[in-house]
Structure formats: C-alpha cells, structure tokens
Amino acid sequence: MSSKPIYKRVLLKASGEALMGSQGFGIDVAVADRIASDIARARSMGVEVGVVVGGGNIFRGVAVASKGGDRVTGDHMGMLGTVINALALATSLRKLDVDTVVLSAIAMPEICESFSQRGALHHLSQGRVVIFAGGTGNPFFTTDSAAALRAAEIGAEAIFKGTQVDGIYSADPKKDPLATRFDKLTHSEVLDKGLAVMDVAAVALARENAIPIIVFSIHEAGGFCDILSGAGRMTIVTDH
DSSP, X not given: OOSSOSOSEEEEEEOHHHHHTTSSSSOOHHHHHHHHHHHHHHHHTTOEEEEEEOOTTTOOHHHHHHTTSXXXXXXXHHHHHHHHHHHXXXXXXXHTTOOEEEEESSOOTTTSEEOOHHHHHHHHHTTOEEEEESTTSSTTOOHHXXXXXXXXXXXXXXXXXXXXXXXXESSOTTTOTTOXXXXXXXXXXXXXXXXXXXXXXXXXXXXXXXXXXXXXXXXXXTHHHHHXXXXXXXEEEOXX
C-alpha cells in the first residue's frame, strides 16, 4: 500500500441514507462522526476533499411529485434537507479539529457561505474540507449531478461515490443473489447497461470532463483512505 495518495483532490458524494445509519429517518451522529473521521484521515494524508451530501434521509422532492404535488417545491425542500446534513457533517469534522466550510448553492448567509467556484478553490487551497450543500441550486437535478458538477468546477481528480454496497453490481445484490460485481467499467458502459449507480446526467457530465467515478461502501470504516492509498474494494468507472 502506497503512503502517497493516488489523488491530490477528490469529491466525496455521501448519500443522505448513509447518514441515517440504521435509523428510519434523520441523522445518526455516530455515523456522521465515522464518515468525518475517514475524511479527517484523508486530509492528514494530504488529500484535498470536497463533499456533496444528499438529503434522502430527510426529504425527497420526487416523493412530493409522485403524490401530485409540485416537483419544484419538493426539490427545494430536498435542497434544504442537504443543508441540514451538511451542517451535521461539518459539526462532526470540527469536533475532530478539521477546518471545514459549508458552501450552499442557495443563499442563506445567516447559516453558511454561498457557493462560488472561486470561493471553493480558495478554501481547498487553504486546506479546508469544503462541504457543498443545496444540490446544484436548481430543481430537477439530483445531488449526484451536483457531485459531478462540483467535481468538474474544483478540478477533482476523481468522484468517490459512497454507497450501501462495495461497488457496482449488475443488480441490487441485497435483492438478487446472482448479481455480478464489476471491478472496472467505462462511463459509456454504465450508461448503456443502465446501471443505477448515479443518474444519467451525472455520469455523462463526469464522462465529458474525464473524471473517474469510484464506487465503494461508505459503511466500511477506513475504506475511503484505503482506496486513496491504492488498496481497498471498489468499482472504478473510467475511460482511461
């Protein structure tokens, strides 16, 4: 295992469901603390880390739309959920004395800073962990799309997609015992096979900007740093 990390700057996408732990709703502080400790270890390795958090543990805009409500309002509610998660993760990081800033795509100056590419690059260059909240700031886009967008904007060398399983499978391995696991795929293969790892817009944006997507289990303590060191269990999506 190499002591020098493979990547200098990465974007970690953590789902809202990951922060929920085994609860049915909300934030499990112990899980937020564990994810924070993995990020802190990555920082101590010299890796610059940006984070995008989802909001599915609090609210999903599509849930409103499916029941006849307004999708735009639903998505705005979901964006607010991501801000709550970002503040929780920032709190966990600060407990570990990791300098952290939350940048929101929706202006809420009393709570956190507003996102700008210039601001994000400045904070990363100062050694801070930057948590991007509020999705893209637009309805009809998922936080996966926000992750690909922010990764492109900060020049991340890889998107780390933390999921409930240890890579990309042909089907949900928790439901289909015959699901096969992939070690490596191209962005186009993910799109052509309809593999539900990230939404189509996110994968296409990552492909356009030649950003690899690394899919790993967010529940594996130390897994993030293992992969940064050239080990660990994952699926890598790359065209190289």
